[in-house]
Amino acid sequence: xxxxxxxxxxxxxxxxxxxxxxxxxxxxxxxxxxxxxxxxxxxxxxxxxxxxxxxxxxxxxxxxxxxxxxxxxxxxxxxxxxxxxxxxxxxxxxxxxxxxxxxxxxxxxxxxxxxxxxxxxxxxxxxxxxxxxxxxxxxxxxxxxxxxxxxxxxxxxxxxxxxxxxxxxxxxxxxxxxxxxxxxxxxxxxxxxxxxxxxxxxxxxxxxxxxxxxxxxxxxxxxxxxxxxxxxxxxxxxxxxxxxxxxxxxxxxxxxxxxxxxxxxxxxxxxxxxxxxxxxxxxxxxxxxxxxxxxxxxxxxxxxxxxxxxxxxxxxxxxxxxxxxxxxxxxxxxxxxxxxxxxxxxxxxxxxxxxxxxxxxxxxxxxxxxxxxxxxxxxxxxxxxxxxxxxxxxxxxxxxxxxxxxxxxxxxxxxxxxxxxxxxxxxxxxxxxxxxxxxxxxxxxxxxxxxxxxxxxxxxxxxxxxxxxxxxxxxxxxxxxxxxxxxxxxxxxxxxxxxxxxxxxxxxxxxxxxxxxxxxxxxxxxxxxxxxxxxxxxxxxxxxxxxx
Amino acid sequence: xxxxxxxxxxxxxxxxxxxxxxxxxxxxxxxxxxxxxxxxxxxxxxxxxxxxxxxxxxxxxxxxxxxxxxxxxxxxxxxxxxxxxxxxxxxxxxxxxxxxxxxxxxxxxxxxxxxxxxxxxxxxxxxxxxxxxxxxxxxxxxxxxxxxxxxxxxxxxxxxxxxxxxxxxxxxxxxxxxxxxxxxxxxxxxxxxxxxxxxxxxxxxxxxxxxxxxxxxxxxxxxxxxxxxxxxxxxxxxxxxxxxxxxxxxxxxxxxxxxxxxxxxxxxxxxxxxxxxxxxxxxxxxxxxxxxxxxxxxxxxxxxxxxxxxxxxxxxxxxxxxxxxxxxxxxxxxxxxxxxxxxxxxxxx
Numbered sequence: 001x002x003x004x005x006x007x008x009x010x011x012x013x014x015x016x017x018x019x020x021x022x023x024x025x026x027x028x029x030x031x032x033x034x035x036x037x038x039x040x041x042x043x044x045x046x047x048x049x050x051x052x053x054x055x056x057x058x059x060x061x062x063x064x065x066x067x068x069x070x071x072x073x074x075x076x077x078x079x080x081x082x083x084x085x086x087x088x089x090x091x092x093x094x095x096x097x098x099x100x101x102x103x104x105x106x107x108x109x110x111x112x113x114x115x116x117x118x119x120x121x122x123x124x125x126x127x128x129x130x131x132x133x134x135x136x137x138x139x140x141x142x143x144x145x146x147x148x149x150x151x152x153x154x155x156x157x158x159x160x161x162x163x164x165x166x167x168x169x170x171x172x173x174x175x176x177x178x179x180x181x182x183x184x185x186x187x188x189x190x191x192x193x194x195x196x197x198x199x200x201x202x203x204x205x206x207x208x209x210x211x212x213x214x215x216x217x218x219x220x221x222x223x224x225x226x227x228x229x230x231x232x233x234x235x236x237x238x239x240x241x242x243x244x245x246x247x248x249x250x251x252x253x254x255x256x257x258x259x260x261x262x263x264x265x266x267x268x269x270x271x272x273x274x275x276x277x278x279x280x281x282x283x284x285x286x287x288x289x290x291x292x293x294x295x296x297x298x299x300x301x302x303x304x305x306x307x308x309x310x311x312x313x314x315x316x317x318x319x320x321x322x323x324x325x326x327x328x329x330x331x332x333x334x335x336x337x338x339x340x341x342x343x344x345x346x347x348x349x350x351x352x353x354x355x356x357x358x359x360x361x362x363x364x365x366x367x368x369x370x371x372x373x374x375x376x377x378x379x380x381x382x383x384x385x386x387x388x389x390x391x392x393x394x395x396x397x398x399x400x401x402x403x404x405x406x407x408x409x410x411x412x413x414x415x416x417x418x419x420x421x422x423x424x425x426x427x428x429x430x431x432x433x434x435x436x437x438x439x440x441x442x443x444x445x446x447x448x449x450x451x452x453x454x455x456x457x458x459x460x461x462x463x464x465x466x467x468x469x470x471x472x473x474x475x476x477x478x479x480x481x482x483x484x485x486x487x488x489x490x491x492x493x494x495x496x497x498x499x500x501x502x503x504x505x506x507x508x509x510x511x512x513x514x515x516x517x518x519x520x521x522x523x524x525x526x527x528x529x530x531x532x533x534x535x536x537x538x539x540x541x542x543x544x545x546x547x548x
Numbered sequence: 549x550x551x552x553x554x555x556x557x558x559x560x561x562x563x564x565x566x567x568x569x570x571x572x573x574x575x576x577x578x579x580x581x582x583x584x585x586x587x588x589x590x591x592x593x594x595x596x597x598x599x600x601x602x603x604x605x606x607x608x609x610x611x612x613x614x615x616x617x618x619x620x621x622x623x624x625x626x627x628x629x630x631x632x633x634x635x636x637x638x639x640x641x642x643x644x645x646x647x648x649x650x651x652x653x654x655x656x657x658x659x660x661x662x663x664x665x666x667x668x669x670x671x672x673x674x675x676x677x678x679x680x681x682x683x684x685x686x687x688x689x690x691x692x693x694x695x696x697x698x699x700x701x702x703x704x705x706x707x708x709x710x711x712x713x714x715x716x717x718x719x720x721x722x723x724x725x726x727x728x729x730x731x732x733x734x735x736x737x738x739x740x741x742x743x744x745x746x747x748x749x750x751x752x753x754x755x756x757x758x759x760x761x762x763x764x765x766x767x768x769x770x771x772x773x774x775x776x777x778x779x780x781x782x783x784x785x786x787x788x789x790x791x792x793x794x795x796x797x798x799x800x801x802x803x804x805x806x807x808x809x810x811x812x813x814x815x816x817x818x819x820x821x822x823x824x825x826x827x828x829x830x831x832x833x834x835x836x837x838x839x840x841x842x843x844x845x846x847x848x849x850x851x852x853x854x855x856x857x858x859x860x861x862x863x864x865x866x867x868x869x870x871x872x873x874x875x876x877x878x879x880x881x882x883x884x885x886x887x888x889x890x891x892x893x894x895x896x897x
Contacts (some may be wrong), residue, residue: 177637177639179635179636179637179639180639180641182600182602182626182633182635182639183633183635183639183641183698183699184641184652185601185602185625185626185627186600186626186627186629186631186632186633186699186704186708187627187632187652187653187698187699187701187702188627188628188653188655188656188702189627189652189653189655190625190627193655197652198641201643202641202642202643204643274643277642277684
């Protein structure tokens with residue numbers, strides 16, 4: 001008699017675990033490839049330009065990256081934590097709307113914000129024209145012009161990255177058990193002491209996790225720092241690779257950057273673990289939120305409105321205004337078609353691979369598989385520039401090898417991999433696979449093994465279990481995975497810039513090129529399109545969070 | 549007049565227009581361990597939160613050591629009440645160690661006294677040496693003892709315990725309830741426990757207030773609640789038993805389907821009135837020689853004895869405790885008789 005163990009999900013009738021298993025291992029190797037490639041250059045030797053790099057540039061890259069990270073950390077905490085605190089603990093007019101408006105800056109890639117503010121704060125732009133008319137002090141006008149600087153870049157990045165901190169801090173505040181605060185009151189502590197001794201320390205891991213995510217994004221940023229002329233690791237890598245033609249040097253810089261990211265990932269993971277200890281689902285705070293009136297209400301509204309105003313409302317209004325009335329822009333539709341085709345097909349591919357990985361983990365759970373899956377999760381932390389270099393080097397080598405092999409057969413040299421969409425899709429897979437697996441895993445976790453088992457006992461076939469139970473249950477999370485991947489790919493600048501086939505343009509690349517030519521008003525057209533598409537998953541995810 | 553530590557005088561509490569507790573009164577003597585016992589939804593936890601100061605009163609007042617805590621016009625905030633509380637979900641601060649949790653409320657004490665109090669409490673709860681552990685590194689029972697020590701640390705005038713053992717397994721529960729009683733008695737803290745578990749209440753309390761529908765049915769010692777319930781709800785809720793119709797025959801006796809029963813004291817009912825007597829399984833004994841026969845319709849083996857369900861000829865079903873070796877089959881007719889000195893009599897409803 002065939003008896004399925006009650007702890008395990010049902011095995012498929014066709015007894016081929018290897019397909020699913022292999023795909024997962026291959027995906028892990030794909031993620032490993034760029035890492036292994038750049039790290040291998042450390043072992044194979046020092047580049048000729050390395051002493052020069054070490055002497056002059058490395059210190060500058062490291063210092064700028066560090067300064068930028070610190071400023072962004074301060075910025076995201078200052079923008080995100082007060083807003084999360086006000087939204088969690090107080091009741092006031094507009095609280096509901098502000099609580100999700102605060103998420104909207106997530107739709108902005110930092111580089112688009114940088115282009116927009118540069119255009120607005122230009123010498124002949126509206127703000128400075130107005131200030132001149134008002135006879136404003138010179139230092140104020142100079143500081144406006146100085147937006148293209150390291151502090152300016154930190155400001156841009158903070159404005160789009162603070163939602164990470166806001167989201168995690170808000171969840172932490174709201175998940176704190178009301179009983180803990182009441183316990184502190186019965187131990188003789190007043191409201192202020194409870195805040196300092198309980199509320200803030202318990203939210204600290206969540207705030208730290210959000211800040212670390214923001215720092216990771218900061219280190220990965222290329223568009224903003226490049227446009228503002230701030231020399232960091234990412235711009236250094238591109239410059240070393242293209243400017244000096246030094247592959248080994250670029251790879252070694254990438255390795256250093258990877259090292260930093262690696263530590264951030266470890267800290268982030270340990271913070272997340274603490275978040276779990278500290279959260280409690282028994283009694284939430286909501287019921288004890290304090291109503292605000294008069295000037296206190298005004299202060300609360302302002303503190304929540306400022307990040308939204310400068311991170312979303314103002315730049316969006318300006319972009320729309322430019323795009324509708326001033327921009328000169330040709331061939332928009334072919335650009336849109338290109339971008340959507342690329343993002344659409346790549347995100348579908350990524351999600352299909354993610355589905356295979358998730359089902360492999362579900363059906364054939366093993367230590368190897370779970371390690372491989374965890375490793376795949378690192379991809380999202382890899383800066384786009386590093387992924388691009390790590391893909392370009394081996395693919396270029398393969399192309400070179402294939403061309404030289406085929407030459408005697410009369411086939412001309414060509415870029416089979418590195419000059420085609422293959423390289424680009426591969427890079428997207430490495431970078432965004434986690435986004436998809438994360439969403440699908442959380443969907444699948446709702447389909448407990450007992451669901452499969454009761455489905456089978458009620459007469460469904462293997463196929464029936466999938467079509468009648470799994471698909472309806474995880475449909476939403478698969479859709480979310482496609483949506484988020486789509487938008488991430490649409491926004492991704494450095495990997496696309498480096499790996500795109502010759503003459504193949506996307507919205508992000510076009511915005512970059514126009515901004516580089518100081519045609520900031522014209523850049524508003526691709527920019528606003530990216531932002532509008534980027535809004536879709538933010539609104540969608542917020543809606544589904546609220547439904548839960 | 550006895551000195552009173554906690555005094556709750558005819559209070560009324562409501563939540564979103566629903567009256568949860570109505571006209572409730574309670575008094576605890578210094579060092580007394582009290583208990584609010586009742587089914588879920590009877591308002592006992594709301595009452596506890598009102599004493600702690602988290603819930604406003606509609607009317608009535610709460611006094612502690614001759615000072616008003618809550619009246620209609622005035623409410624002392626929770627942190628200034630000198631009332632400690634142990635919570636149902638334990639509510640240890642997860643980011644602090646055992647020592648930091650216990651000394652959390654001692655911020656205004658000098659460092660040396662803090663250390664002394666900490667050592668004293670660790671000794672009392674039997675967790676010496678675990679002061680640097682974090683809450684998630686402790687077992688459920690240890691966590692609960694730390695929560696108790698934390699609440700006791702500032703020497704509160706009153707300690708409230710809100711179903712503190714409900715998250716623990718059954719065996720641990722009974723043991724901890726007696727253990728906590730010993731700890732609190734040795735520290736002499738006046739305490740009030742809330743629970744729906746009568747065994748826990750019996751293990752813990754000097755006096756118990758049985759609550760139903762937001763009101764107190766009876767406030768008495770565990771012995772009296774069991775043997776002299778003044779209210780049918782209390783009779784049913786505390787221990788098992790059934791009502792049987794009877795008629796008052798004389799000032800000290802009633803006639804029942806099981807014969808004439810004599811009470812040890814005078815009854816408060818007029819002769820000839822219809823009443824109900826409350827019979828517990830240990831009142832009805834199995835006696836082969838008895839002239840009263842009943843049909844055995846169910847049996848529950850309890851190790852040392854059997855609990856039989858028997859049906860009297862008039863259809864009334866009663867519980868009957870029989871020695872373990874008196875093993876009868878369901879369907880048999882067995883002899884039963886009442887062994888009872890003190891009758892529990894209620895007016896017929």
